[in-house]
Amino acid sequence: MSVEKKVILIVDDDADFLAQMKFHIEKIGYHVDIAESQKEGEKYIEKHKPDLAIFDLMMENEDSGFILSYKIKKKYPDVPVIIATAVTSETGMVFGLNNKEERSWIKADLYLEKNLRPDQLQREISKLLKE
């Protein structure tokens, strides 16, 4: 009696982070597709529509995650996007998605720290998927 699993796309250039995310999210019960660069992510988006996407911020470009968010939102405006990154205020880059202005240029729904606990991650994902 299995319902078709929802698909989550994860794009990250850190192979270990990717492996761990895949491990955790599959355990929660989603299907996970992965891409290891902005370029691969773009290729994936051209052909497939995931139910939710998680992008790393710094890959080939410093703002790869933003570029991917922009592209996926243009093609599929209803797909929720999470930006996951290790970049925080201490590295001099401060941003969030707390006000309208920030949301207007960062085309993502949520911005998450990378060392998130799996249960927090699960909560955020199901919130975005309106489950």
Place this chain on the structure above:
Amino acid sequence: MATLKVLVVDDEPGIRMGIQRILRNFCVSYPFMEEDFDFTTIEAETGELAIKIIDSEQIDIILLDNKLPGIEGIEVLDYIKQKNYNALVMMITSYASLELAVKATQRGAYNFVPKPFTPDELRAAMENITKKLFLQRMTEKMYTEGKQIRFQFLSVLSHELKSPINAIEGYLNIMKEKQVGNNIDDYQVMIVRSLERIKGMRNLIFDMLDLTRIESGKKKRTLSKVDLCEIANMAIDSIEPMAIQKNININRHFPEHVVFDADANEIEIIFNNLLSNAIKYNIENGHVDISIVQHSKSIVIVVEDTGIGMTADEIKSLFEDFMRIKNEKTKYITGSGLGLSITKKIVNLYNGDIQTRSIPGRGTKFTIKLPVKSSII
């Protein structure tokens, strides 16, 4: 030509007009300044008006009379100091007394010109203050630029350190919660990957130390006659275990001795970096060729591999700090992204030159040319 804005604060219209006339066709130039400076004047007959002007636009130099109808010149000076404006102030006053001069200097006035003054006196004073202004702003600029570069470096560095920490922490948490069961063998991949990431961090720290030593110039360089071939042999010996794992042959094409005036540590870093790249980015069963050739005016070192190679685009930014080429083939290769940046910096210390030739899928060749009678800094 750059134009400096001069604010003339004096209640006597004659003085204001006189100064304007003197400065109209006056221009200051020094050999060390990139451009010449001329002046445009703005006038204020009271201290109150002067403050309004200073608040609303960027003023470079202020010529300030002390005896004004409302607030005194000294009070304007206080205001500038309090607001931290970076304009330079020169007092011009006929009521010149030692007491006032001391007071004005304490409050940050740069210079003092007693009235009446001749055009030449004013020009000489303006020349001085312009030079001072130029040097002050150059210093500020260099200071902020230096700070910015350091800051950029640190922010990339913290990102480079955080990624492996996150990865290792993630694996440890999976193990702690026994998420794949009780059998330790099922965690083997995670353990191996964690160790690999720790190794990467350690290398990053070592490379960082090399880099800071070179850049700060603090470490004493000991220049002596060093044998490049001996150092190359040492480097090959220490990298051999890594080569054996991939069945890579290292071929030596150099004589027994090639002597060069250098710091042995620096030469060692060059060989270690080039060799470890030649192994890391090589294919199984590949080979590495090292040659050292003594010419009359230079020594040429070549390290060539049969590895994955690079595209022209990738070569462009190869020598930048933290540059790592990311693609399908380099996915599991760890590195700090500092090795080649360090290598190039060292080669530069010897007035040398490093060239890269590479064909994707075929291999890469690094050629270092070190001038023999180099004037070493």
